Amino acid sequence: MTKTSPSEHATAAPVPEASAKATAARSGFRIGPEGWTTLALFGLTVFMILASRLISSGFGSWQQAQAILLLSSFTIVLGFGQGLVILIGGLDLSVGVVMTLGGILAYRWIGTSLVALFWAIPCILLVTGCVGAINGLGATLLRLPPFIMTLATSLIIYGVFLGFTGGQPRGVASPALTSAYTSTFAGLPVILWLLLIFIILATLVQSHSSFGRRLYAVGTSPMAAYIAGLPVRLLIVAAYAISGATSGLAGILLVGYATGATLTMGQSYLLPSVAAVVVGGASILGGRGTYLATVGGALLLTTLSTIIEALGLAEGWRTVIYGLVIMLALLALRENMGIGWALTPKFRNTASRSRPGGAGHKPNKTGGNG
Amino acid sequence: MIGQYLKRGLLAFSAAAALFMAAHGESKAQDKKFKIYLSLSYSGNDWQTEAANIVKALAATPPYDKLVDLREVISGTDVQAQISAYESMIADKADGVISFPVSPTALNRTIRKGCKAGVLFFMYDATVTEPCAYNVSYITSGFGENTAQALVNMLGGKGIIFENRGVPGNSVDKRHVLGAEAIFKKYPNIHIVATYYGMWSAQTSQQETAKALIAHPEVTGIWSEYGEEGVLKAVLASKRSELFPITGEDSNAFRLALIDPALKARGFTGASSGSPPATAGYAFKIMMEVLTKKRNLAIHNIEYPLPWVPADKVKVCPGDEFENGCNVFPKDKVTDSFTTEVFEPVLLPELTMKTALTGLPKPGATIQPLPAALHPAPLEPGINCGHCEPPADLYKLTKVQPAVH
Numbered sequence: 001m002t003k004t005s006p007s008e009h010a011t012a013a014p015v016p017e018a019s020a021k022a023t024a025a026r027s028g029f030r031i032g033p034e035g036w037t038t039l040a041l042f043g044l045t046v047f048m049i050l051a052s053r054l055i056s057s058g059f060g061s062w063q064q065a066q067a068i069l070l071l072s073s074f075t076i077v078l079g080f081g082q083g084l085v086i087l088i089g090g091l092d093l094s095v096g097v098v099m100t101l102g103g104i105l106a107y108r109w110i111g112t113s114l115v116a117l118f119w120a121i122p123c124i125l126l127v128t129g130c131v132g133a134i135n136g137l138g139a140t141l142l143r144l145p146p147f148i149m150t151l152a153t154s155l156i157i158y159g160v161f162l163g164f165t166g167g168q169p170r171g172v173a174s175p176a177l178t179s180a181y182t183s184t185f186a187g188l189p190v191i192l193w194l195l196l197i198f199i200i201l202a203t204l205v206q207s208h209s210s211f212g213r214r215l216y217a218v219g220t221s222p223m224a225a226y227i228a229g230l231p232v233r234l235l236i237v238a239a240y241a242i243s244g245a246t247s248g249l250a251g252i253l254l255v256g257y258a259t260g261a262t263l264t265m266g267q268s269y270l271l272p273s274v275a276a277v278v279v280g281g282a283s284i285l286g287g288r289g290t291y292l293a294t295v296g297g298a299l300l301l302t303t304l305s306t307i308i309e310a311l312g313l314a315e316g317w318r319t320v321i322y323g324l325v326i327m328l329a330l331l332a333l334r335e336n337m338g339i340g341w342a343l344t345p346k347f348r349n350t351a352s353r354s355r356p357g358g359a360g361h362k363p364n365k366t367g368g369n370g
Numbered sequence: 371m372i373g374q375y376l377k378r379g380l381l382a383f384s385a386a387a388a389l390f391m392a393a394h395g396e397s398k399a400q401d402k403k404f405k406i407y408l409s410l411s412y413s414g415n416d417w418q419t420e421a422a423n424i425v426k427a428l429a430a431t432p433p434y435d436k437l438v439d440l441r442e443v444i445s446g447t448d449v450q451a452q453i454s455a456y457e458s459m460i461a462d463k464a465d466g467v468i469s470f471p472v473s474p475t476a477l478n479r480t481i482r483k484g485c486k487a488g489v490l491f492f493m494y495d496a497t498v499t500e501p502c503a504y505n506v507s508y509i510t511s512g513f514g515e516n517t518a519q520a521l522v523n524m525l526g527g528k529g530i531i532f533e534n535r536g537v538p539g540n541s542v543d544k545r546h547v548l549g550a551e552a553i554f555k556k557y558p559n560i561h562i563v564a565t566y567y568g569m570w571s572a573q574t575s576q577q578e579t580a581k582a583l584i585a586h587p588e589v590t591g592i593w594s595e596y597g598e599e600g601v602l603k604a605v606l607a608s609k610r611s612e613l614f615p616i617t618g619e620d621s622n623a624f625r626l627a628l629i630d631p632a633l634k635a636r637g638f639t640g641a642s643s644g645s646p647p648a649t650a651g652y653a654f655k656i657m658m659e660v661l662t663k664k665r666n667l668a669i670h671n672i673e674y675p676l677p678w679v680p681a682d683k684v685k686v687c688p689g690d691e692f693e694n695g696c697n698v699f700p701k702d703k704v705t706d707s708f709t710t711e712v713f714e715p716v717l718l719p720e721l722t723m724k725t726a727l728t729g730l731p732k733p734g735a736t737i738q739p740l741p742a743a744l745h746p747a748p749l750e751p752g753i754n755c756g757h758c759e760p761p762a763d764l765y766k767l768t769k770v771q772p773a774v775h
Contacts, residue, residue, distance in 0.1 A: 056585045064584045067608075071577060168419045168727075170705070182607065258573040259603065260706050262415055265573055309566055309578070310585030315538050 034290050037281040041296025044329070045303050052307045059310065066189065068302050070181065070257070073195050074099075075298040077250040078273040079280075080202045081132070081243030083294045086277050087206075087219045088239045089286025090139060090146035095247040095273050097154035098128050099266030102251025104161055107171035107261035117176050124252060125245045131157060132244020136237030162263060169261040177256030191253070199295055206291045215239060219286035275301055279329055300329065403439040404661050407459040409469035410444045411452060411496075415571065416707045417596070418470065421494065421650035423729035424712065424721060425468060428651050431720050431731040434658060449476045456480045459489070466490040466657050468650070471498050474541045474752060490660060494653040495645055496542055497671075499756045504670050506653035509542055510747040510754070511676035513644050514549025516769040517617040518593055520641040520680065524615040525591050527774030528559030532582050534568045534575050534594035534601050534618075541752055546595055552765040557774075563589065568597035572621070572707050576600030583608045594618040596644060599706055602627055613637045619644030620677060623706035625698035628681040642679040643769070646711030647726060649674045651718050655740055664739070671754045673747035677711045678769040690723040691732075699723060716741065 053060030138149035280297035282289025478500035485502035536543035568575030575597030598618020659665035687696035
């Protein structure tokens with residue numbers, strides 16, 4: 001899977017990792033290890049789609065690619081918020097429930113009205129963003145572990161809308177939202193154009209803005225960021241608020257796709273949102289990862305589940321294979337021991353230059369902040 | 371002096387207290403209500419809500435409104451939570467528990483304990499294998515085999531099909547699929563190319579079907595459990611010009627689609643059957659007849675008739691009540707995933723569409739007695755008995771006959 005043997009990695013000097021990361025964060029023109037990870041993920045996805053033609057005649061087509069993009073849209077949107085929270089060393093377990101909240105509100109508020117679309121979507125993003133901000137406040141001011149805080153919020157929110165809806169969300173799916181999934185513009189479903197705009201904006205925010213750079217700083221070392229004068233708490237709250245808002249947005253999209261809302265609609269997206277970020281090469285400890293790689297992770301996971309489904313295996317085996325492939329992908333794409341790293345030109349240079357028996361570097365050198 | 375006042379005061383107080391207690395005790399004896407718990411496994415879908423609303427509406431319909439003190443406990447989909455809910459109900463000296471059980475076996479010990487304490491346990495829709503409990507369900511009425519045969523008939527005995535199952539490991543899902551596959555295996559030209567789990571959710575079913583459709587665009591039919599409305603949405607979203615038969619459960623959107631002329635013209639047809647929320651009301655009425663000593667119930671497994679609505683029998687209800695065999699509601703009255711089987715003209719004339727939506731009784735209705743004879747359910751191991759012999763004709767067809775050989 002890799003072009004070089006593990007022993008060669010062990011001898012790689014630690015310097016390029018940090019400098020490559022810095023270049024990846026500062027300029028989009030040079031491709032650092034994270035860029036290569038992203039390319040590897042997209043490449044693997046395309047390869048899997050093409051190779052799956054061997055499994056079924058319906059595979060390997062543009063039709064399939066389009067369907068995979070549509071199915072991935074929710075995880076791609078969720079992945080941005082989840083990615084930011086993971087970047088600052090947190091974890092948002094409330095994305096599923098907040099997504100449901102967004103869906104229920106969209107179902108109730110937007111309805112068939114086109115005007116409502118313009119006031120309801122900002123309102124929903126505001127409400128879900130506030131839920132996210134509460135998560136952030138709990139994690140910073142109350143110093144609750146993020147997973148406990150977000151779990152507690154999700155339980156409370158679930159209870160509120162269970163009581164509020166009486167178990168049955170009432171409303172109408174907005175025809176405008178539905179048509180985003182069904183109608184096309186320039187040969188592509190409208191939602192894919194919207195998704196493209198979202199991905200561009202999100203990438204700009206995460207990798208090409210001072211806000212994004214500050215989040216990387218907080219994730220790498222909150223203490224150092226604090227000493228450097230960054231408003232660490234505010235940045236953490238902002239990351240959680242964005243995660244809340246993107247969860248709400250994903251819920252709105254799901255109403256358009258499924259033309260309905262239920263109290264469990266977002267539940268099954270929690271784990272994929274974390275998996276997409278982690279498969280995308282982000283460190284679960286924070287400080288590392290790019291949004292484009294998360295998008296690649298989301299596409300890879302959806303493609304994988306589509307192909308595995310077509311294998312005609314029993315459910316148990318399908319789950320086993322899914323788990324194994326994710327594990328292999330994580331191993332292969334690990335920054336300091338995998339495809340992404342091996343493809344980096346800098347690495348190849350330093351690997352050939354490195355002295356035998358040189359000091360090995362610890363994994364996650366830049367990632368650990370605890 | 372003070373001591374005397376105190377003594378007198380105390381005497382007066384205790385006398386008053388005694389009087390109050392006597393009066394209170396008397397009034398309690400006069401209108402003693404049956405304490406009944408409704409234990410739900412909340413999965414957040416319309417089905418569970420409708421079933422609970424039907425029970426609430428019946429408990430508020432005269433004369434039960436004077437006889438029943440109904441308490442609702444929602445314990446989630448977790449077995450442990452339901453066990454502890456049952457334990458508290460037994461400790462609270464409930465007269466009866468009406469429940470959707472999460473597991474056919476895990477609750478048995480607690481139920482047995484409750485039976486010994488004199489609590490009646492009535493299970494609706496899902497079942498338990500504990501012999502002292504009463505199961506009221508459609509499960510044994512052959513959803514799987516009848517819908518499978520209907521699909522085979524519509525396909526003329528040959529085709530490429532998907533199976534949209536329910537929740538993995540669930541006994542109800544297993545029973546449905548065993549029934550369906552008992553039929554499919556008789557037809558060598560029926561090929562099941564994809565089996566996936568829609569988790570009894572329209573959204574999951576939609577996504578899983580969308581994935582299967584990419585892999586197998588050549589599909590010519592889909593057999594589905596609850597979630598068929600999502601299956602249909604995925605098929606329509608795949609933009610194929612020609613549609614094919616789909617069999618599924620009782621969602622309003624699915625039934626409306628079966629009579630949609632535009633879809634029919636593209637080849638869509640199907641059959642709607644499956645789990646009726648009205649079963650909960652039936653179970654509740656049987657339980658009340660036992661509690662009020664109007665019925666001596668000898669059997670523990672009671673079958674609810676299988677709803678059966680092929681495409682040509684779908685009929686829109688003009689109002690909220692049962693009229694002329696109507697079985698689906700206009701799009702603007704209920705949600706797409708509303709389960710339409712809320713009527714049973716013979717067993718449950720007290721119900722309207724509104725009762726299922728709101729849990730309020732039908733104005734002016736009174737509880738009507740059930741027929742003297744109830745339909746016993748056949749024994750099925752793992753479904754309604756632990757170790758028993760199933761009947762030889764377990765998967766016999768009751769609603770449809772083979773049209774192809």
